[in-house]
Amino acid sequence: MPEKSFIVKGIRVQTSSGLRRAPQQARGAQRIARILDAAAEVIGEVGYDAATTVMIAAKAHTAIGSLYQFFPNKEAIVQGLLERYRDELRAIFDAIITPDLATLPLPALLDRIIDPLLEFELGRHGFKALFVGMHMSRELAAATRQLTDEVVGRVAGIFQARMPTLPREMAQRYSVIVVQIVKAFLGLADAPIMTRAELVAELKALLLRYLIPLEGASG
Amino acid sequence: MPEKSFIVKGIRVQTSSGLRRAPQQARGAQRIARILDAAAEVIGEVGYDAATTVMIAAKAHTAIGSLYQFFPNKEAIVQGLLERYRDELRAIFDAIITPDLATLPLPALLDRIIDPLLEFELGRHGFKALFVGMHMSRELAAATRQLTDEVVGRVAGIFQARMPTLPREMAQRYSVIVVQIVKAFLGLADAPIMTRAELVAELKALLLRYLIPLEGASG
DNA sequence: CCAAAACATGAATAATCTTTCGCATTTGAT
DNA sequence: ATCAAATGCGAAAGATTATTCATGTTTTGG
Numbered sequence: 001m002p003e004k005s006f007i008v009k010g011i012r013v014q015t016s017s018g019l020r021r022a023p024q025q026a027r028g029a030q031r032i033a034r035i036l037d038a039a040a041e042v043i044g045e046v047g048y049d050a051a052t053t054v055m056i057a058a059k060a061h062t063a064i065g066s067l068y069q070f071f072p073n074k075e076a077i078v079q080g081l082l083e084r085y086r087d088e089l090r091a092i093f094d095a096i097i098t099p100d101l102a103t104l105p106l107p108a109l110l111d112r113i114i115d116p117l118l119e120f121e122l123g124r125h126g127f128k129a130l131f132v133g134m135h136m137s138r139e140l141a142a143a144t145r146q147l148t149d150e151v152v153g154r155v156a157g158i159f160q161a162r163m164p165t166l167p168r169e170m171a172q173r174y175s176v177i178v179v180q181i182v183k184a185f186l187g188l189a190d191a192p193i194m195t196r197a198e199l200v201a202e203l204k205a206l207l208l209r210y211l212i213p214l215e216g217a218s219g
Numbered sequence: 220m221p222e223k224s225f226i227v228k229g230i231r232v233q234t235s236s237g238l239r240r241a242p243q244q245a246r247g248a249q250r251i252a253r254i255l256d257a258a259a260e261v262i263g264e265v266g267y268d269a270a271t272t273v274m275i276a277a278k279a280h281t282a283i284g285s286l287y288q289f290f291p292n293k294e295a296i297v298q299g300l301l302e303r304y305r306d307e308l309r310a311i312f313d314a315i316i317t318p319d320l321a322t323l324p325l326p327a328l329l330d331r332i333i334d335p336l337l338e339f340e341l342g343r344h345g346f347k348a349l350f351v352g353m354h355m356s357r358e359l360a361a362a363t364r365q366l367t368d369e370v371v372g373r374v375a376g377i378f379q380a381r382m383p384t385l386p387r388e389m390a391q392r393y394s395v396i397v398v399q400i401v402k403a404f405l406g407l408a409d410a411p412i413m414t415r416a417e418l419v420a421e422l423k424a425l426l427l428r429y430l431i432p433l434e435g436a437s438g
Numbered sequence: 439c440c441a442a443a444a445c446a447t448g449a450a451t452a453a454t455c456t457t458t459c460g461c462a463t464t465t466g467a468t
Numbered sequence: 469a470t471c472a473a474a475t476g477c478g479a480a481a482g483a484t485t486a487t488t489c490a491t492g493t494t495t496t497g498g
Contacts, residue, residue, distance in 0.1 A: 049268040184403030
């Protein structure tokens with residue numbers, strides 16, 4: 001199902017589903033965008049549970065009532081944020097995935113995929129909390145799983161393109177593991193023991209050593 | 220500093236610090252133990268934030284007032300739980316670490332360390348949530364970091380025993396990464412895509428491939 | 439310029455938790 | 469058996485949030 005999305009006076013609003021009502025004017029659309037920005041920041045700072053709607057409204061320079069003008073509840077805000085991230089991730093993968101990926105040497109492939117993803121994460125404060133965080137409400141867990149599934153599916157597709165003999169289920173399995181490893185390294189990002197650059201190098205070395213035997217057998 | 224611990228009528232109580240007062244009778248000590256058990260279960264089910272003191276008291280078959288008889292607040296309960304886990308982990312590592320570890324083949328080493336740890340995790344419902352969870356209150360984050368540091372320190376020690384030429388800082392760094400990877404796989408434990416046995420096998424394969432070059436260079 | 443629709447506001451309400459406190463019951467020592 | 473200390477109890481107070489709503493302001497189409 002293609003995602004509905006509003007364009008209101010030049011401002012793109014893609015939070016089609018969870019909104020209480022669609023904005024009719026530019027200021028409404030801008031406010032929604034500002035609220036999502038603010039939510040990303042607050043969630044990035046304190047996590048989903050500790051993030052309050054008042055904090056989000058304040059950071060968006062908006063009255064609490066205005067927030068509820070468009071979002072029916074706190075969860076809908078996060079849903080909107082997740083939709084935004086999902087769309088952005090799709091665009092990144094669409095740019096990453098080209099025919100030459102199937103035959104690219106493994107080290108180059110890792111650079112090609114990991115670098116844009118890490119850059120994306122670096123610029124979205126709330127992303128890590130929602131992508132690697134555990135334990136949320138049932139519905140929210142489902143929504144965040146969608147984000148992960150998006151990434152896992154793309155990576156599995158790349159595996160299958162490179163290793164046509166690899167069963168779909170195996171591709172899925174290794175993709176789940178690889179994505180989880182990337183998540184784990186994201187969680188290490190503010191450990192004072194290494195720089196981000198060292199961390200990225202180590203991540204790539206790890207994935208390289210893990211995947212070489214796989215590609216050797218099925219490539 | 221050695222940990223204080225009470226023995227009250229045969230029941231061991233090691234929650235020395237965070238308690239409002241030390242139990243004087245056996246029933247008090249038992250109640251504390253039951254509350255910690257209940258907290259572990261509830262936190263394992265819904266996570267720390269969603270776990271309420273009323274839920275914990277109910278699962279411990281205790282009135283909410285009794286809970287506060289010993290624990291000054293919700294956080295102290297988790298502190299107590301973490302102390303319990305830390306002590307248990309210490310005991311496990313004390314049993315694991317023997318002189319022959321330094322020269323054991325790497326695959327056997329992985330079995331030796333990972334199997335007991337995973338078995339420990341399997342039997343403690345709240346452990347995973349506190350060990351791999353993100354984003355808690357400042358103090359709680361510090362307390363859970365202690366748990367991780369305990370494990371990281373032990374693993375780093377093993378690295379140094381096997382690779383005497385490896386600088387302490389490098390041992391620490393690889394230990395942090397390895398422990399984070401183990402955490403990541405714990406987070407995969409209820410993914411329906413593989414059995415736990417397959418997951419453990421993949422974890423060991425991954426760590427083996429990651430660590431072989433390291434030991435080859437410094438061993 | 440005007441009226442209707444859209445949007446903004448924040449005090450008030452409502453729901454959810456944590457924590458307290460006065461009183462009841464149990465235990466251990468004499 | 470009796471008393472003081474320890475423990476148990478749960479309704480109610482206190483805190484924190486999410487959410488609503490009555491009312492004021494801005495925008496838009498005509």
